[in-house]
Amino acid sequence: MTSDVTLYNRDPKYIPRVAAVHDMCGYGKCSLTAAIPILSAAGCDVCPVPTALFSAHTMYKDYTFHDTTDMLSDYLDAWRKEEVELDGVYSGFLGSAQQVDIIKRLYKEYPTALRLVDPVMGDAGKMYPTYTQELCDAMGKLADGADVLMPNLTEASILTSREYPGQNLDDSQVDDWLGALLELGAKNVVLKGIDRHDGNIRNYVASASTGVVGKVELTHDKHPYMIHGTGDAFASALCGAVLAGKGLAESAQIAGEFVRSAMSSTRNQPHFEQRGVSFELNLAELTALVN
Secondary structure, three states: OOOOOEOOOOOOOOOOEEEEEEEEEOOOOOOHHHHHHHHHHOOOEEEEEEEEEEOOOOOOOOOOEEEOHHHHHHHHHHHHHOOOOOOEEEEOOOOOOOHHHHHHHHHHHOOOOEEEEOOOOEEOOEEOOOOOHHHHHHHHOOOOOOOEEOOEHHHHHHHHOOOOOOOOOOHHHHHHHHHHHHOOOOOEEEEEEEOOOOOEEEEEEEEOOOEEEEEEEEEEEOOOOOOOOHHHHHHHHHHHHHHOOOEHHHHHHHHHHHHHHHHHHHOOOOOHHHHOOOOHHHHHHHHHHHO
C-alpha cells in the first residue's frame, strides 16, 4: 500500500467503546445484528443506539418497520446521566431525518470520538423503500467532518447529487468520484463496490490530506452471487479494524477479505440468498487482530 493513515492508537489492554447507531433487524443479519458481533469480535464494547426495528430486512416482501426517533432523546439523556464514555460513533441506517440530529448530539457530547459514517441509503441505483429525499438530504450532512465516510456508488451518487454511474468505473472516473466525496468535507473516504467485470471487486481509500493522487486501490476476488448485508458486514469490520489500531487502508483490506470469506461460508447455508451474510464462522479472523 502506497499510503495509509492510522485514526486510533489502541492500547492492547483497553477495550474501546463505540456507539452503533443502526436499525435492529430481526431476520436477515444486517445493521445491529452484524455490527454487534463483528465489532465485539474485534475487541470493541458495542453500545447500540437502535434507529428502527424491523422484523426482517427490506429485500423481503413482508416486513414490519417501527421508527424509534421518539425514544432516542431520553435514551441518550440516560447515557449522559450515567457518564457513558465513547471512543467512536458508528452510524448506518436511519429511521427518520430527525435522527441526524441525534447523531450530531453524540458528536457534540463526545467531541473526541471517531466519526465513522456508513451512509446507508440504497444499492444498485435505488434508494431503500423506507427512505425519502428528506432523509437522504439529512444524511448528507453527516459527511462534513466524518473521520471515515464509507458509501457505495448508489450512496455516493445521492450524497453528491450526481446520476448513478453503475459499478464499472475506470481510474479517472474513480478519481472524479473520490474528489467529489472529499469535497463534502469528509477527512477520509472509502468508496465501495467498483466492478470492472474482470472477476474482481475494487474498493478505494482516499484522504483529504493527500487527495485523490494518494488513493489506495484494494482488490478482492468476486463471488458469482450477491448476498444481502455485505455492506454492513464490511463497514462493521472496517470500524473494528480501525479501532484495533490498524491503518485505514489496511482496515479496508481486512474488511474486504472478511466479507469475501463470509460470503463463501454463506453459500453453504440453506436459503442463503435471503437469510443474509453468514459471518459467524469467520469472526475469529477479526479477533486475531487484537490478540
